[in-house]
Amino acid sequence: MTSKAIWVINQFAGHTNSGWGERHFLFSKYWIENGFDVTIISGSFNHVFKNYPHAPFKYNYEIIEKRKFCWVKVPKYKAESAKRFWSMLVFAFRCIGLKKNELGKPDVIIVSSMPIFPILSALILKIKYKKVKILFEIRDLWPESLIQIKEISKIHPLVLFFRLFEWIGYKYSDRIITLLPNSIEYFKKFNIKSNKISIIPNGIDINLKNEELNKELVNKLTNQKFKIIYTGTIGYPNCIELLVKSAELLKNNTDIHFYIVGDGHQKENCIKLAKDLTNITFIDKVPKSYVQSILKFADVCFIGWRELGLYKHGVSANKYFDYMLAAKPILDSNNLIKDPVELSGCGLIVKPDSAEAIANGIIELYSLGDEKLKEMGQKGREFVSKNHNIKHLASLYSELFG
Template identity: 35%
Template sequence: MVVLGSTMNIWYINPYAGGPGVGRYWRSFYLANAWQAQGHDVEIITPGYHHLMDDDSGKAGGQVLEGVSYNFVPAPKYKGNGLGRFLSMLCFGFFLFFFLLRLGLKKRPDLVLYSSAHPFGYPAAYLCAKLFRSKILFEVRDIWPLSLVEIAGFNKFHPVVLVLSLIERFAYYSADAVISLLPGAKQHMVSRGMKPGKFRYVPNGFSLNDINASVESQGASLLDDLMGFKSQGDFLFFYAGALGEPNAMHLFLDALHFFEIPEGVSVKFIIVGKGEQSAELNARCRKLGYDFVLFYPQVDKAEIQQALRVVDVGFFVMHDLPIYRFGVSLNKLYDYMAAGIPVIASYNAFNDPIKEAGCGMSVVPGQPEQLAHTFQEMLLLDGTVLREMGAKGRLFLEANFEYTSLARRILEN
């Protein structure tokens, strides 16, 4: 479909794009950076505001951030996960067409990639791709509207679900290729109208250059505390990510009811992030006397990477939901593995990267006693075993998930 060796002008449209000074999900930035290194021109197009941005004040206009061009589409601000967010999605889809039209009149795209954190903007991306005689790819991070039905509890006959179903089918049918972050999604997509040959599995990944870079931290509080904890002999479990209902961190607190700290061992659980459940989770810990669980606000990616060099084990938990039968592709997991630390997880999905890599321990959700036991088991492992476990994760990533190779895979015929 695409001649890999040719120089192209690529538009990467992502409703929740992150990057340096933008937000925590950096896939768009890393892929753009890799494509530019391969000789292509890349424009990232994203709303001027979304809830995953580092700064709630939002962005406007065009900016070049560490060599990557960002274009911010006007979008209303919102709070929470209600009507305001839905209206912001609709506004993005509406204004996107006119924004792309102006952008394309300056320099037409050769390839348009629409990343479906939500698909409302895909029709606009498709129309502009046809106007400018460009190829179009549809990238699927979350399967909409199935995620709304199986996670958010929407009725499958809800008007929003029906509209999204039409967009989903149209996207699978009309795109030149469908990029899936989920390894088990092909059958579902084919059942919705995609030709089997269009499917490409390209998961989240990590940037080797970014991990190896030495970066000055802009906020010392978290790192100073971590260094202090280590100097006094604490074993540090670490979570970095969102703190909302989909992240299931209340299930982690359920497990702490069964968690017993072995005699002579000092432990801390470090939670870094923001979300609508942050205050509730913190208050619950204080009420239950979990003084070994500490919460920190979201920090930039550079500081997270430095923190991961200090802590002992990364962890995360997930709900046991049918939607995960298509697989998972978690940034936080790859961050832990890239740092060379072991991982504890509670999840049940089509794929199990932790088991494949041999870099940690995973348990089935809904078993708080087993999760607590797993934390205790990891505590008692020899330091050499922990380092070997973490090293396996890093090697697994380098072999399968480096963004330079993932970027090439997206553009392959």
């Protein structure tokens, strides 16, 4: 009996050296071990990769650690430009023309949104190939994110356009997979029965190889300060400008130092905010394999969310699991959204959208002492090992391929 062929269509899918989008790369290690034939179909460009593939042709093929990649050539764009939207449409259109003689015939197609448009591509491929199971994976709720984060009207033409693809995906896919643990009620608004929905959050490979840092990075991180470290995207939803403002509030406390590791369209703005501060250091984005080595230096890690109703559906950011695997206590700025920090007790939650609350939280954690902080961190380590081990999640996922 031949193995089932799994296609993952996700314009933002990467590998451990891409700097983003490792979810399906990590899952596929265990899918392949269990006899599945996996192809990851991604875009040649997106605004969050650190390293890009060589992709001179419309379709470009590569084997990376036993995973087959098809890099679909798409236009380059800036993060906040309209051309980003065009790039997504080009990717979706070109996915319709994926070559059977190069990739074979799929048995299962996973469409991971965002972007949402390839769900239509997958449904067209299902008509072409017959007997293909379509799994529609929701990493973020669109167009709901557009409405709440960008404050766009629910009847804006762009929102309605996204809504059409959302409705098509929910209605015609064989199963919906959501990363968001509290989102079942959201899907019920579309008359979707709960038995069509599976919750498979992000996770982490607890056996992921950790690379040693270069001397320059080690020197930046080595001091006797109480270190607050953030690793990840520096964008509007991540509240990093509030972390910078909390550093300003605490600038007279010479025992505390802030490190912000990553890139994003808000980075330059945050650097400008911090131009007169000596208690904050910015470090460029690093590959996933270096993150744990950086976090070894942390006393506390930070994650923040805006005060938006969007997040009541839950969150599953990878940085939670990076921090928890490192057994570090987490300062979490949110509105009690039943996230991993709240569920595990591995940190302190303060109100969102407040630099003062973040600063006060840092002082509270600073005053707890090493033993209490270590106890918090260990709770996180135990929680992530039990609930977000990528091998276990990959097994749950593969049960849906039948």
